Amino acid sequence: MSQTETMPESPNPFAQGAAFIDGDYVPIAEARIPITDWGFLHSDVTYDVVAVWGGGFFRLADHLDRFFRGIGKLHMQSPHDREAMTEILSECVRRLGLEEAYVKMTLTRGTPPPGSRDPRDCENQFHAFAIPYVWIATREKQDLGLNLTVSGVPRISPDSVDPTVKNFHWGDMVRGLFEAYDQGGDTAVLSDGKGNITEGPGFNIFANIDGRLITPASGVLLGITRKTVIELAESLNVKVDVGTLSEAELRQADEVFISSTAGGVMPITSLDGNPVGDGGPGPLTLRLRQMYWDAHGDGKYVTRIDYR
Amino acid sequence: MSQTETMPESPNPFAQGAAFIDGDYVPIAEARIPITDWGFLHSDVTYDVVAVWGGGFFRLADHLDRFFRGIGKLHMQSPHDREAMTEILSECVRRLGLEEAYVKMTLTRGTPPPGSRDPRDCENQFHAFAIPYVWIATREKQDLGLNLTVSGVPRISPDSVDPTVKNFHWGDMVRGLFEAYDQGGDTAVLSDGKGNITEGPGFNIFANIDGRLITPASGVLLGITRKTVIELAESLNVKVDVGTLSEAELRQADEVFISSTAGGVMPITSLDGNPVGDGGPGPLTLRLRQMYWDAHGDGKYVTRIDYR
Numbered sequence: 001m002s003q004t005e006t007m008p009e010s011p012n013p014f015a016q017g018a019a020f021i022d023g024d025y026v027p028i029a030e031a032r033i034p035i036t037d038w039g040f041l042h043s044d045v046t047y048d049v050v051a052v053w054g055g056g057f058f059r060l061a062d063h064l065d066r067f068f069r070g071i072g073k074l075h076m077q078s079p080h081d082r083e084a085m086t087e088i089l090s091e092c093v094r095r096l097g098l099e100e101a102y103v104k105m106t107l108t109r110g111t112p113p114p115g116s117r118d119p120r121d122c123e124n125q126f127h128a129f130a131i132p133y134v135w136i137a138t139r140e141k142q143d144l145g146l147n148l149t150v151s152g153v154p155r156i157s158p159d160s161v162d163p164t165v166k167n168f169h170w171g172d173m174v175r176g177l178f179e180a181y182d183q184g185g186d187t188a189v190l191s192d193g194k195g196n197i198t199e200g201p202g203f204n205i206f207a208n209i210d211g212r213l214i215t216p217a218s219g220v221l222l223g224i225t226r227k228t229v230i231e232l233a234e235s236l237n238v239k240v241d242v243g244t245l246s247e248a249e250l251r252q253a254d255e256v257f258i259s260s261t262a263g264g265v266m267p268i269t270s271l272d273g274n275p276v277g278d279g280g281p282g283p284l285t286l287r288l289r290q291m292y293w294d295a296h297g298d299g300k301y302v303t304r305i306d307y308r
Numbered sequence: 309m310s311q312t313e314t315m316p317e318s319p320n321p322f323a324q325g326a327a328f329i330d331g332d333y334v335p336i337a338e339a340r341i342p343i344t345d346w347g348f349l350h351s352d353v354t355y356d357v358v359a360v361w362g363g364g365f366f367r368l369a370d371h372l373d374r375f376f377r378g379i380g381k382l383h384m385q386s387p388h389d390r391e392a393m394t395e396i397l398s399e400c401v402r403r404l405g406l407e408e409a410y411v412k413m414t415l416t417r418g419t420p421p422p423g424s425r426d427p428r429d430c431e432n433q434f435h436a437f438a439i440p441y442v443w444i445a446t447r448e449k450q451d452l453g454l455n456l457t458v459s460g461v462p463r464i465s466p467d468s469v470d471p472t473v474k475n476f477h478w479g480d481m482v483r484g485l486f487e488a489y490d491q492g493g494d495t496a497v498l499s500d501g502k503g504n505i506t507e508g509p510g511f512n513i514f515a516n517i518d519g520r521l522i523t524p525a526s527g528v529l530l531g532i533t534r535k536t537v538i539e540l541a542e543s544l545n546v547k548v549d550v551g552t553l554s555e556a557e558l559r560q561a562d563e564v565f566i567s568s569t570a571g572g573v574m575p576i577t578s579l580d581g582n583p584v585g586d587g588g589p590g591p592l593t594l595r596l597r598q599m600y601w602d603a604h605g606d607g608k609y610v611t612r613i614d615y616r
Contacts, residue, residue, distance in 0.1 A: 016422065019343060032340030033348065035327060035414075035435060040341065042478035043351040075486055106343075109482075114324065117444060117510075117570075119482055120489065127343060136425060153468060159501060160464045161479035169477045170350035171469035174417075174427055178383055181428070193467060202425075262425075 018095035019129035020088050025095055028129055038122060039108025043168050046070035049261050051133065052093050052101040056302035058261075058295075060086065062224045070165040071107050076124045078107055085126070090305050092130035097307070100133040102262060136202055136263040137186065142289075145269025145281050148200075148256070149185035150247055151176035154193030158219045163199070166221055173201035184273060189250075189258075192219050197245045202262055205245070208255035208284050213240045225259040225292070228301075232291045238284065255282030257289075265289035326403035327437035328396050333403055336437055346430060347416025351476050354378035357569045358532075359441065360401050360409040364610035366569075366603075368394065370532045378473040379415050384432045386415055393434070398613050400438035405615070408441040410570060444510060444571040445494065450597075453577025453589050456508075456564070457493035458555055459484035462501030466527045471507070474529055481509035492581060497558075497566075500527050505553045510570055513553070516563035516592050521548045533567040533600070536609075540599045546592065563590030565597075573597040 010016075017028025039045035048067040051058045064082050071078055080088065085105065093101050110122035137146050153175045161169050176188035189200040197205060198219040204226040206215045213233050215226060230240050250256065254277045256268035265288050267281035276282075281289075295301055318324075325336025347353035356375040359366045372390050379386055388396065393413065401409050418430035445454050461483045469477050484496035497508040505513060506527040512534040514523045521541050523534060538548050558564065562585045564576035573596050575589035584590075589597075603609055 017344075021343070028344065029342075031343045033343050034337075035329070035339045035341050035437060036325075036336065040348045040353075041476060042482060043476045044478060044482050045348075074482075114440070115442065117442070118489075119485060129343060132422070134423065134425070154465065156464050156468045156477075157462065157501070159462050161477075167479060168349060168351045169464075169469075169479055170352060171475060171477055174350060174352050174382075177427060181426075193465070 012095075012097055014095040014097065017129055017131035018092045019127065020092055021127050022125075025091060028131060031127075031129055033108065033125070033127060034111050036111040037108050037125060038110065038112065038119065039106065039125070042109065044074070044109035044119065045106055045168055046074055046076070046165050047104060047106040047168065048166055050089070050103050050105075051261050052099070052103060052130070052305065053133075053296040054302075055099040055307065056296075056304040057089070057103070059224050059228070059301050060303040062227065066166065066222070066224070067105060067107070073162060073165050075119075076107055076109065078124065079126055085128075086303070088128055089130070092128055093305055094307055096130040096132070098132055101130045102132070102134040103130045104128065134262045136258070136260050137266045141186075142263070142266050143281070145267040145276075146186040146258070147184065147270040147273065148258070148268045149176070149180035149183050149188045149272055150197070150250070151179055151188040151190045153179065153190055155190040155198040155219055157192075163219060163221050170201060177201060187258075191247055195247055197247055197250050200258065203258040203260040203266075205250075205256065205258050207245055207250050207253035208282060209249060209253050211238065213238055213284075214245045214249065215240065215242055216245050217242045223259055223261075225261055225264060228292060228295060229259050229265060229288055232288055232295070236287070253277070255285050257282075257285040265292045320403075320405055322403040322405065325437055325439035326400045327435065328400055329435050330433075333399060336439060339435075339437055341416065341433070341435060342419050344419040345416050345433065346418065346420065346427065347414065347433070350417065352382070352417035352427060353414055353476060354382055354384070354473050355412060355414040355476065356474055357410060357412050358397070359569050360407070360411060360438070360613065361441075361604040362610075363407040363615065364604075364612040365397070365411070367532050367536070367609050368397075368611045370535065374474065374530070374532070375413060375415070381470060381473050383427075384415055384417065386432065387434055394611070396436055397438070400436055401613050402615055404438040404440070406440055409438045410440070410442040411438045412436065442570045444566070444568050445574050449494075450571070450574050451589070453575040453584075454494040454566070455492065455578035455581065456566070456576045457484070457488035457491050457496045457580055458505070458558070459487055459496040459498045461487065461498055463498040463506040463527055465500075471527060471529050478509060485509060495566075499555055503555055505555055505558050508566065511566040511568040511574075513558075513564065513566050515553055515558050515561035516590060517557060517561050519546065521546055521592075522553045522557065523548065523550055524553050525550045531567055531569075533569055533572060536600060536603060537567050537573060537596055540596055540603070544595070561585070563593050565590075565593040573600045
């Protein structure tokens, strides 16, 4: 096709994504934030991501709880309450016009008055956008399982940056990703620099060791998918240790999977190129993955969106 | 004044700042980056700040060297070479129309194609802006000296995020600042979590102990103002130890000062509310401050800007 021809366009200008910026809804390609906002210049920002599946938000209340906790910990204030925020997020999804979506909300410190270096002088800014659902690994890739690399880059210490305040401090994660790609991995998990596993770019991790699930307790985001997996496992009477997962334990696990709002429960079938268990997605992993998606039809978790 | 009245406007639309965004020069208030850029969403970005003083860039070559080294370490590529970049920065200053300016350049990872989570798929983006010169502490405040707080928050480890790649991972710095404000401090310096001092938000630190200057060697940005101070001190035959500065040593120092492109050499006269030395700016600090500003007239450091 020559460059002078044009691609057929969707009749919906929001088909690639709908954003809420400064009180207006705009197509995602036009969604921009001030270069002077300390959310960019100091990564002084918290965020959350909630999935829309089958036309409803999944565990929206949990995501909003976490988001508002983070806002408080950063000494910030949201210009919108939960109800107004829910309406903004719903309107983004409505304009996107999809029943499956990835919905991100950010609260940035804002732009200081000229000459100020004091974060208390800033008016905090809320932005949001909905785009088509994002997969860390596609369903096809998940059926094979991912090759995970244990990174030599330690995760930023929780003493320096509180990982329970969902944040964009991904410098260590991105280094881990480039390492993983060099070694043929799909993604990377980071340690705490003392031999224990923490988390990876956008996900928590679980290991099944002798029928018991282990997931790191500290130095990690308290993921909502992680929380869901813990609840589902306990409903199966599978014991879940929220504690310490050493790198040595991870390498001896019968099953390994990662959890994320961007893809759900995703099997890890290879660690640094070596097979996990028999090298295929494990039975507990597949059971929890199925239960996770089934939960998206459970009224107690779902906030239905009125698409009008 | 009622809201219907308007403030008198400068005839120069760039008087508050001039930015280069996507190939266009725009007033700073209109300068925006895509919300989808991983420079924001993953703080996957490096930057530099160069001062303009008396109509010339100060040590521009050093700033560009550092910026390009950081770009390489992040596996990024600049769309502009040094010559083109110098012209863009000059044009920002020209439009701002000031002889004293704070000039920031950023290279962001960019926005991935829809669905991708791979930083290698992104086209890296260069942006820049010039605003009126920024002071961490005004000259009046500097004459009194600053009250510095030694933060309980450790600086992000260099094992996790390389501090020599100038970055926006300021979560620890902002926590330190809020702590400092609570304690009546002007700004904060962070330790490495093992009793040694590192750096603060936007500055390096020096202590004069028995006529010898000490500044931390590792876990810090290799500041250009720091480099200048070291050169100037050595020209005075003052010995400079680039090594380890313990918190205990800092508290016993005869003089303490911080160095930054945003303000130069700035005296610290109080540590956690306790006087440093006799409680006023020290003689070596004042000498180096004077020499620092004098160096802005030195042709070997200055790249003159043609304002036309």
